[in-house]
Amino acid sequence: MVKPVKHLYSSPNFKKLVFRIGEVSEITGVSTRQIRYWDEKGLIESTRKETEKTNSRVFDFKNLILINLINMYLQQGFTLAAAFERAQKRQNSIKRIHSVFNTFDNVIVDDEDVLVIDLGYFDDEKTKHLFGIIDENTELHYQVKEDGQEPDLTAYKKS
DNA sequence: CTTCTTACA
DNA sequence: TGTAAGTA
Numbered sequence: 001m002v003k004p005v006k007h008l009y010s011s012p013n014f015k016k017l018v019f020r021i022g023e024v025s026e027i028t029g030v031s032t033r034q035i036r037y038w039d040e041k042g043l044i045e046s047t048r049k050e051t052e053k054t055n056s057r058v059f060d061f062k063n064l065i066l067i068n069l070i071n072m073y074l075q076q077g078f079t080l081a082a083a084f085e086r087a088q089k090r091q092n093s094i095k096r097i098h099s100v101f102n103t104f105d106n107v108i109v110d111d112e113d114v115l116v117i118d119l120g121y122f123d124d125e126k127t128k129h130l131f132g133i134i135d136e137n138t139e140l141h142y143q144v145k146e147d148g149q150e151p152d153l154t155a156y157k158k159s
Numbered sequence: 160c161t162t163c164t165t166a167c168a
Numbered sequence: 169t170g171t172a173a174g175t176a
Binding site: 020021022032036055056057 | 161162163164
């Protein structure tokens, strides 16, 4: 049974988890040169940290995953364009799988009638080596928006 | 110290 | 795509 509960992602104890370009490069193995190039081409999306004097790029968890997926297909021999397409499809598939396998206990409808699924934290060995930053202090939220719209995957870190 | 842009190999 | 330069 889906019950209206105050959404988790607005909890004052959690802030959106973002990564600087150097961190993304270190985690995924993709060079900063490539990341900037993909960003310029619009394959990935970054936001600018206005408070910083450098006005540097920051990437959310969703884009970190995307960058890693693109790189994975790139290493399999696909062209950048093909790798991007595959990565997008793969990412969407993963999201749908998550939504299917999560129990109703993790389903929440917030004030704006948006479906939110708490994925908890990843602690299996497969993801741990790749995303070591996901731990007890990090929450992953999968948000299903109105039909047709892109689902959103965001990580939040306890501050 | 890290990131940014620009430019050249 | 890597790397260097000169910044912020």
